[in-house]
Amino acid sequence: MQSLNSGSMYALKDVLGKGKGIVAIENISKGTRILSEEPVITTPEYQQDDEWLKSHLSQQVDVLSEPQRQSFLSLHNLYPFQNIVEQSLGIIRTNALPIEADGIGGGIFLEASRINHACDNNAQKAWNQCIKRHTVHALRDIAKGEEITIYYLGLDSSREVRQKKLEDKFGFLCSCRLCSLTTELSQKNDEMLERIDYLDDLIGRDGMQMKFFLRTLRYVDERVRLYNEQGPGNSGLPRAYLDAAQIAIANGDLARGRIFAERAVEGWRIANGSDSKEVIRHGSLARNPATLPLYGLSMKWKTSLNEVPQELDLDDFEDWLWRRGKSNKLGQSGLLTDLHNREIFPGFTALPSSNPLDMKFYEVVDGTYQPLRHWCFLGEITDYTTLHHLELELTDIDEKKIPLHFYTDSRGSELVPAQIQKGYTVAVLYAQRRAFTYGDPGIRHEDPQKLKNVPWMQKEWRVLESMREVLVVLVL
Numbered sequence: 001m002q003s004l005n006s007g008s009m010y011a012l013k014d015v016l017g018k019g020k021g022i023v024a025i026e027n028i029s030k031g032t033r034i035l036s037e038e039p040v041i042t043t044p045e046y047q048q049d050d051e052w053l054k055s056h057l058s059q060q061v062d063v064l065s066e067p068q069r070q071s072f073l074s075l076h077n078l079y080p081f082q083n084i085v086e087q088s089l090g091i092i093r094t095n096a097l098p099i100e101a102d103g104i105g106g107g108i109f110l111e112a113s114r115i116n117h118a119c120d121n122n123a124q125k126a127w128n129q130c131i132k133r134h135t136v137h138a139l140r141d142i143a144k145g146e147e148i149t150i151y152y153l154g155l156d157s158s159r160e161v162r163q164k165k166l167e168d169k170f171g172f173l174c175s176c177r178l179c180s181l182t183t184e185l186s187q188k189n190d191e192m193l194e195r196i197d198y199l200d201d202l203i204g205r206d207g208m209q210m211k212f213f214l215r216t217l218r219y220v221d222e223r224v225r226l227y228n229e230q231g232p233g234n235s236g237l238p239r240a241y242l243d244a245a246q247i248a249i250a251n252g253d254l255a256r257g258r259i260f261a262e263r264a265v266e267g268w269r270i271a272n273g274s275d276s277k278e279v280i281r282h283g284s285l286a287r288n289p290a291t292l293p294l295y296g297l298s299m300k301w302k303t304s305l306n307e308v309p310q311e312l313d314l315d316d317f318e319d320w321l322w323r324r325g326k327s328n329k330l331g332q333s334g335l336l337t338d339l340h341n342r343e344i345f346p347g348f349t350a351l352p353s354s355n356p357l358d359m360k361f362y363e364v365v366d367g368t369y370q371p372l373r374h375w376c377f378l379g380e381i382t383d384y385t386t387l388h389h390l391e392l393e394l395t396d397i398d399e400k401k402i403p404l405h406f407y408t409d410s411r412g413s414e415l416v417p418a419q420i421q422k423g424y425t426v427a428v429l430y431a432q433r434r435a436f437t438y439g440d441p442g443i444r445h446e447d448p449q450k451l452k453n454v455p456w457m458q459k460e461w462r463v464l465e466s467m468r469e470v471l472v473v474l475v476l
């Protein structure tokens, strides 16, 4: 085993099926800066013609010290070459990492360029503009002997998309733990990623609109829970916590705002280091949340910094933090119950009416109606039409046919055709009975969060005895 830097906590090693890689030679704890490196060669920010680029790079290769030059020329190269200039270009195309500095787009880092990819990476790379170095930090504890891995792609995406990109761009088929999941588990993971993406869109769409604050906070809450299910140290977590902090502070809630901001900053400290621009920029928000320009847009959730409950256990504390309230507490995942439990799965006629609102089912929290308990309407798709909006004909547990009208922003086009199939089951959380000016009473669907199309239940839902999977819908 060859150590790259004397005193470093990793060594360069052959890794089966991956060429070289870097491996921990001691236990490395979460948040440790594993590597901090200056580029030996940089590439311009904007595309230049090949001749200019070749001469620009040759000049930089020529001034490398002999050990650096040898190390550079031994880096992995995905491209064919006839001479040293073409070889250098190929190495740069294969290994350059982004640099966000004026006029510079990327760079070659002799050590960081040896780090292989994993979709469930244990370390994170980042360009740190404050210290003008590339850094790599441990996202979780890494045991001695474990390979250090980073994520080569920009966004999380499904296994199929990731694998295609990695093959096209980097010439390998990823066989990391996530890519090696069984089809069923991989599909579940992909669905989770899709949902995270969708929530991101919803959060972006609602933005900081006052009337949607509580709803947006719910989306962020769900997003954070999904990230945590993905495993520790997900790189999307700090941004999600920052969103939550902004929502809380905009509503005058300094106590929660500070906790969310602290969590965001801690996530960035672990992934990018205390001297990163994110920690520097948002650290002051965590110290003094009232400095956020949006502070006090509304004061309806007003708290002072110290109004943090001290006696709560972990779960209750999270419920308080996310304003889950009685009605928004999570159901118990995995609990077995009966699909024929009419209280949880009522037929259409037992749903609360929407106008006037049936107050046996609701309480008022922060000026909004919140359900007092969980219920979920299940209906099998027996027909569908699209005119101005998507309309599903659903058959409920009593064989009653009712229409489900899509009044979401996209009028139902957010569902892909594969999801709308006769025989599939639709689960609508907290569904209400509604009268329509034209046509039969039915369900008006507006909040994308409250609907789940559940193809895996298909027609059997009316005879299933266990409802484990249905409860998954309830805890989303």
Ligand SMILES: C[S@@+](CC[C@H](N)C(=O)[O-])C[C@H]1O[C@@H](n2cnc3c(N)ncnc32)[C@H](O)[C@@H]1O
Binding pocket: 017, 018, 019, 020, 021, 075, 076, 078, 094, 095, 113, 114, 115, 116, 117, 118, 170, 171, 172, 173, 174, 175, 176
């Ligand atoms: C930046 S280099 C990483 C270091 C490289 N393994 C070496 O020997 O210098 C990127 C190349 O490493 C290989 N590689 C990276 N991650 C891999 C993985 N998870 N599985 C297989 N090969 C991988 C691919 O050939 C990829 O084009």
